[in-house]
Amino acid sequence: MIDRLLEDFEGEDAAVACIYCDFYDHETQTSANMVGALTKQLVNSLSIVPAEIQEAFGRAEHKVGGRGLRLAEAVKLLGSVLAPVKRTFICIDAIDECSDKHLPQLLDSLHTVSQMFQGIRFFITGRPHIRSAVEKYLPGSIQVIPFSPSGEDIREYLEMRLKHDLDSEEMNPALKADIMERISERIPDVYVMSNSIS
Amino acid sequence: MDPSSHLEPNATGTGNINSFNPINSHNNITNITYVDEKAKILNWLSPLQPRTRHNDVRGRRQDGLGEWFLQADEFLRWRDGKGESRKTTLFCSGNPGVGKTFLR
Numbered sequence: 001m002i003d004r005l006l007e008d009f010e011g012e013d014a015a016v017a018c019i020y021c022d023f024y025d026h027e028t029q030t031s032a033n034m035v036g037a038l039t040k041q042l043v044n045s046l047s048i049v050p051a052e053i054q055e056a057f058g059r060a061e062h063k064v065g066g067r068g069l070r071l072a073e074a075v076k077l078l079g080s081v082l083a084p085v086k087r088t089f090i091c092i093d094a095i096d097e098c099s100d101k102h103l104p105q106l107l108d109s110l111h112t113v114s115q116m117f118q119g120i121r122f123f124i125t126g127r128p129h130i131r132s133a134v135e136k137y138l139p140g141s142i143q144v145i146p147f148s149p150s151g152e153d154i155r156e157y158l159e160m161r162l163k164h165d166l167d168s169e170e171m172n173p174a175l176k177a178d179i180m181e182r183i184s185e186r187i188p189d190v191y192v193m194s195n196s197i198s
Numbered sequence: 199m200d201p202s203s204h205l206e207p208n209a210t211g212t213g214n215i216n217s218f219n220p221i222n223s224h225n226n227i228t229n230i231t232y233v234d235e236k237a238k239i240l241n242w243l244s245p246l247q248p249r250t251r252h253n254d255v256r257g258r259r260q261d262g263l264g265e266w267f268l269q270a271d272e273f274l275r276w277r278d279g280k281g282e283s284r285k286t287t288l289f290c291s292g293n294p295g296v297g298k299t300f301l302r
Contacts, residue, residue, distance in 0.1 A: 001301045002252060004268055008277065020251045020299075028245055036244030044249075049239055057239045069243060077243070087279075093299050114286055121276060122287040125298040134289055143272050143285040147292035147301075153263050 001123055005089050013086040017041040021097040029098065031105035035074040038090060042081040052080045075109045079116050087119040096130040107137030114138070158183060255299055264301045 005016045017038040021029060043049055056077060060069070069077070082088050090110065098106060114120045124134060128146070135142050158180055165171060267273060267290070274280075276288040292298050 001268075003256065004301075005277070018248050018252060019246070020248055020255075033244045033246050037246040037248050040240050040243040040246075041248065043236075043243065044240055049236055053239060053243070057242050060242065074243075094294075119279075120286065121279070123276075123290065124287060125290040125292070127293055128291045131289055131291055134287070138287050141286040142289050143276055143287065144289045144291055145267065145270065145272050147264065147267060147290045147298050152265075156261075156263070 001091055005091075009087065014088070015042055015045065015085050016089045016091065018091040018093065020093045021095055023097045026099040026102075029102065030071075031102040031109060032069050032071040032074045034098075034102070034106055035071065035078055035109050036069045039074065039078045039081055042078075042085075042088070046081075050080060053077055071105060071109065075112055078109075079113055082113060082117050082120065085119065087121070088117070089121050089123060091123045093125050095124050095126040095134065097126075103133060104137065107134065111137050114141070154183070155180060259300045267301060 002016055002018055005014075009016075018041070019034050019037055021034075039053070043053060056069075056073060092106075095103070095106075110122060114122070122138070125147070126134070131142075131144060162171065162176055162179065273288065276285055290298050290301070
């Protein structure tokens with residue numbers, strides 16, 4: 001999605017930033033760090049760090065021992081880098097893997113910045129159950145598309161896995177055709193299973 | 199119109215001499231300090247490294263996965279901010295392992 005958007009808007013006044021939520025990284029993935037990560041990506045693509053961010057950094061640095069960014073300030077700084085950009089796409093992968101403690105704050109922050117600027121859009125992926133939480137914090141603005149791989153996706157995925165199969169001497173065209181046919185027939189179950197054993 | 203009229207009158211090739219003078223080497227030193235400062239600021243903004251993860255995902259992506267999704271009207275309307283009720287959020291719902299992360 002990110003690369004697609006970058007290509008679609010190449011040379012235009014548009015920016016893309018992302019967060020990948022991860023069950024195993026709850027300690028670092030605080031709402032302030034996630035919002036900060038969006039700002040970080042947007043700043044990184046600029047040739048000059050905006051004055052407001054330089055100043056905030058200067059103030060934090062002078063505190064005893066320095067200090068990390070707090071959520072309220074992180075949201076404010078994100079707003080300052082979003083302001084001059086016509087369109088910004090924020091992609092959040094696996095939002096259901098975000099900790100319960102930080103999810104409401106993250107969504108609330110997104111809502112805050114979306115109210116500030118017209119040109120912001122969110123692409124969020126997650127298990128179906130998380131939809132209600134996303135709708136609660138970003139009310140009235142959600143288009144849901146259930147994602148499932150197409151038959152063609154499945155066949156290509158199988159082709160790739162079979163090509164990289166380490167026991168390839170066991171493989172022959174008839175066996176391959178059999179695998180392709182049987183698995184493609186039972187697409188949804190098998191796709192999840194093949195992922196969980198990989 | 200004569201295309202040569204678009205040429206800058208001073209495009210004689212002498213303009214680049216400045217890039218060898220001492221002022222510019224001083225600028226280079228300033229740039230190094232600035233790059234270092236920028237890295238510090240970026241690290242202060244967040245310790246997370248989403249771009250690293252993104253590059254990993256990109257490397258493992260299967261070409262053409264979910265092409266139907268990226269051609270769907272819902273996606274295009276969201277991307278272009280069109281439609282009667284302009285939706286700011288596109289929620290791609292699905293169980294783990296179906297390929298959501300690997301959409302191009």
